[in-house]
Amino acid sequence: MQLKAKNPVFKAIEPYLYLVPALVLFALFVFWPFIKTIQLSFALTDPLGRVAKYIGAKNYIDILTNGAFVNSLIVTLKYAAGRVVFSIALGFILAIISTEKIKGKGFFRTMYALPMAISASAAAVIFMFVFHGSVGILNKLLGTHIGWLTDQRYALMAVTIVSVWIAIGMNFIYLTAAIQSVPVELYESVSLDGANFFQKHRYVTIPGVSPTLFFLLIINVINSIQAYAEVKMMTSGGPASSTNIVVYEIYQQAFINSRFGVACAESVILFIILIILTALQFRLEKKVTY
């Protein structure tokens, strides 16, 4: 049977019809809330989140001038930098060690990947005991008397350590897989050239796994900026806002203070920052070897 020639009009719109289901879902769950967020960011909202009146850019001016939001952005940057750098670096080191020919490799690999299986909240609760000023094991081991979660100098570091501990697992797994797919011939070749352990990894492993490193960088940055559970559980943003990361700040404004308008304005700014960050990172992609 011969196919009928299609109506040219139908032919033109046909591809779009296939996109409709996905677009409807996106529109409903992504675009619509997004437009709502922008709309609410210009409004004063009542405790139920309904618009009381429109107040122009006042929410934006308030959050950019009153310090709390700007502080939360700075805290987030510090937190994200620490978490991304250490969780990727440590994951990478562990991955290299566990691809060496050592006994009990499988055991170590399982151990290193295990934190991934623990939810951030559960880990946070356990670490709250570890960090406790009087009954925590950390102070006992170090012989110190530090309020890890109650002293402004240490709280952010303590929260970051827990986050790194949780994030290492995933980075470790991805990097182990990537290292194993680096062609063996390359290693043989550099060995013949007389490369030592560090040179081997510097000139073969790192370029070899660079696509994975790039992927992990983007994922880790996004995850860090969206982090929430550790702070909610361990410090509630305190002491004195020193761990008040941006998503927790937004949560507080919206759900504790019932200032949905302010929270929406903060979300819009966070969105802009994430777009800029992601664009910057994609510039790095040129350095990646595929």
Place this chain on the structure above:
Amino acid sequence: MKLKKWIGLMAGAVMAAGLVLTAHADGPVEITFWHAMGGVNGETLESIVKDFNESQDEVHVNTEYQGTYDDTITKLKASIQSSTGFPDVCQMYDVGTKFMYDSGAAIPVEDMFETTGYDKSTVMDVISSYYSVEGKQYAMPFNVSTPMLYYNKDVFEAAGLDPETPPKTYEEILEFAKQIVDSGAAPVGYSQAIYGWFFEQQLAGLDLCYGNNDNGRTEPVTAVEFDSNGGGEKIFQMWLDMYKSGYFENYGTTTADTQTAFFAGQVGIIIESTAILKNAINSSPFEVGTGYFPRFEGNEDGGVIIGGGSLWMMNTGDEAKENAAWKFIEYTTQPEVQAKWNMGTGYFAINEAAYDLDEMKAYVEEFPGFSVAINQLKDSPVNTYTAGVLSGVQTESRLIFNDLMAQVYDGKITPAEGVEQLASQVNSAIENYNASIE
């Protein structure tokens, strides 16, 4: 008859717009009860609901644990906004009172008093006054607590202190704490969490108001008063002095961390809610002593504000369910139920008759800590200070307090600056709130 009942129910369901119809014509009326009680307290609550369900066959209560108080109010807001999944009875913390009142989503319990012949005096005045707006009682207090002093009797003995005499004032606490640490009985003498609630309590103890318009009881609060009446600075200064004394340890804003240290015998004296009394007795390997919430010298007679939570009857538009909800709420105020609740948790019995029951008397004799808590409440005068502030932004105010108190401890700002910043931030929150509900 059966048909008529069905029609009535259907009409109710339509009015409730989107509510799932769970009641049957011949079965009991099913109602949903949201609560925020976990752990030991949650178990006791479940058992009370079970007793109620078994005691009659007209109403069946389904409990749904919603997490913390903050989680509960967040979910309730969401369900009011979308008008789905509305509970029939909702437990709400003390500082959610103004929100519930302003939202209009609840039916004042006092509306049910007349038709059902309920005696308002069943609940102690000092308690119901907290949940009254312009003289009308809106919610039924359920889990009522005040802060009090907890101390470790073993540590007191080891330090050469009388284990039956708790300190009454901050000055005495400092003295006792010094002796505890110096004698080596415990590494830390005294601790209290950074918690805005304690600040409100201390203001009441000084016979001062937190907010203007009689703590918002005559008209909505428009500004705070603790800055101009001097109370704020006095309290900040005292707590900073404690902090700097070297006998005090700050475990931050997570109250559980202070409890953990106390239960582990690391701290001699703490202040905490009466609600943890049962848990404290269960968790501590030593004998727990209790005393009145500390005061300033010269203000020993100040009262405490009731905290904790209450039960709200939600306006579902379904009369059968509302009546069922009231029936359950009424049940919770009975002396036997309140006695069970008190013994199982540490929250007060809101009905004084509970304390005349033999089982309760025997229990108090065994655990005298319970009588300290109730006596403290009975000794509290009923006035605008102990009624507590009625404000729509109190949750936020407490968070602002947490932030500033930590900075005062750290020496970043002085107590005077702390109070000034607290006042200005809370005032702007109040202004914002009032503008949004006009």
